[in-house]
Amino acid sequence: MVKLNRAIKDIHITDNADDGKKGVHPISWLLVTIVYIIAVVSFSKYNIIGLAGMVLYILIQCIWYEISVTGMIKRIWPVFLFTVLLGIANPFFDRTVSAGVLSMATLVLKGIFCVAASYILVVQTGIRQICYALHIMRLPKEIVTVLLLMHRYLIVLLKELERMQLAYKLRAPGHRGLHFRTWGSFVGLLLLRSMDRAGEVYESMKLRGFNGTFQMFSGKYSHIGSIVYLIVWGAAILTMRLFPIFKMAEVAIWQILR
Amino acid sequence: MADIEMKDVNFSYQKGRQVLYDINISVERGKSTGLIGANGAGKSTLLKLLVGLINGYKGTIEVLGQPVEKKNLTDIRKKVGYVFCDSESQLFMSTVYEDVAFGVRNYGYSEEIVQKKVMEALHKVNIENLKDRQIYRMSGGQKKLASIATILSMEPEIVLFDEPTIALDPKNRRNLIGVLNGMSETKIIASHDLDMILDTCEETILLSEGKLICKGKTEDILKNKELLEEHDMELPLCMQDRRGK
């Protein structure tokens, strides 16, 4: 139940993106995010200084576009725990303990940065615009259409499930989950209802001239702005990845402090 | 000329259960016709037959002069709108604008014309302000109006409604009745909401267990207490004696 509510809330959060408000084409957003994630992940597992510097992208995006940090932290938290759990073995199994601590720290940082970058992407563009970008990138129309419809019916079915669960709970107080005797009928009925719903959706599409292809139209974007965004961020991320500028910065910090 | 003609229509689903028996109906251009009957009387089936969502009927059905056959379906569907009982199924895009534009785009209009038609349709049901709203954030009444707009944007000649007032609060219902009365298209409205039928339809058809019981002026049928009760219906609330008053 808690999980369900959280999911519904999460969908609401990521739907706040107004189309085209940012003026940057979703394809630029998507590409920059992918470049960033690849750059982050490709850092060697002991290069914590260089990796730490990649936080710059996240911070600048958060400040520039006024992205909610609490929302982001909520999103990051499970991944943080997960990577800590997975990396906890590193200090014991790596070449030395300190190497293990380093590799664990980079693992956790990588996890945080990647999730944060995806979060920024989704909050800034929204699923619909990402679908549009995927469509332009020649992803098969079947996948894009399924995504769009799925996104539309997520909330509908989650709410339906919420009602069913509530009805179940009210008549089965104290149950921690679904009793195994009702597994089949509970989920099966939800499935049948979903199928019926799909049938109606299809009829409704058919009656409005659907012939197998979804027509996609984008919001309004500044083309120059999108290109500039892509080039500037792409170059910045590659620079941060390829040149040890953060190492130099770190040295400079110590020099000044001394 | 009648917009809709059904002659001796019989229909049964594959499993053998007959749903409609010898239906003869004709609906004239510009008229609003109510379609009433208890649950399972065959109202939705009748509406779906008109747009070819189900086929395999016996008899003849003509819509706008064209027989309802596979080869005519594209043409017929272009001119006949169908407002589903459940708006949630009707609205499958994520925002109102996208949904209302869906049908128009499928018929290959340029984006300028699409925009014009969408705005006109939204204007007709007074929800221009909801243009960019996410569908799942709308109330039931708003969704119903948006569903009607998705149909109106295609400029149909006939609009079929399946239980349009279901789950609407009194204010939204009143508003919807206003919208329905403002539409000049030929309409068939299937509903249990007899008060709404009384407010919107000149003529009414009473179905019971798949048979056409009678057809005539709405007031005549809805005042006839015996007739209605015989077929598991009741007088419209506004015509009932209220006890304790």
Added chain:
Amino acid sequence: MHMADALLSPVTAGTMYACSAVAAGYSVHKIRLENDEKKIPVMGVMGAFVFASQMINFSIPGTGSSGHLCGSMMLSAVLGPEAGFITMIGVLLVQCLLFADGGLLALGANIWNMAFYGCFIGGMVIWKYATRNGMSRGKIAAASIFGCILTLQLGAFSVTLETLASGITELPFLVFLAAMQPIHLAIGLVEGLITAAVLIFLYETRPEILWNYNEKDERKNRFSYKGIIAVLAVSAVVIGGLLSGFASSAPDGLEWSVKQVAGTTEPEAEGGIYALADGIQSVTSLLPDYNWRESGFAGGTAFSGIIGGAAVVALCVAVCFVLRYLRRRFGDKNNNGKA
């Protein structure tokens, strides 16, 4: 079983993307051949259904704990393997974008681990084989349970391989494997039981929606399912036993296979962008002491490294505060620029 971006190296992630892309390409091709317009909306809504059903807590009798559903086997039993696979791609993409389950880079691997095995091995091989002469409750149950256990074992094994090939965790292969496989045996069993319950319910209420259902077969089909259950239960145990037995008796063979996959004995990917970066780094490095690779790992190096990292983060934060100050100061100008 969702893998996070951080667990994969770009090379492994790219490889898994390529594998999944081939399977997706094949599926799309098949769906287009079928040319059933209705399939697309059904896939969309069913994707949402799978997503919703993953939110359900199933209480497991006698344990007090609860299980969850992944759903790819169930989906293929309803939509068919190809449509099921494409739908699962949608599910995983939405999970990664909206809920940070998995990541954009790890998507290819997640599709492979969770959707490919479930849909193609579970659906196309096991389900199709089990129901080739018609369906019965027993066959459905056996196919579901066996299919889910097997596909989850395969998935878990792939997760282990991919993680190790990426050189992320220092966990020895066998430790990791020993942790992953038994857990997923249990998870697979629960998933199998749920899937069986749901599919049997569908079979009894609306059998025609099941994939590979053929009404004609149903009349002649009265096969003893107890036998099948016994056979499949035994084979599940044998497979489980084999996997764990193999893991303990032939460690060298498995380690060898990881080396083959990873390409090096130390599966830390080097070369390409790394080599270039390290090259530049060693040339431009101001303090050679900070070059971990050469100096080895003296005590406290990690500590100073982390302090250094923190200092860099602090610097970045400072830069950003300046940026924010500037933005506020010249806010109007920036906003105009954005619009």
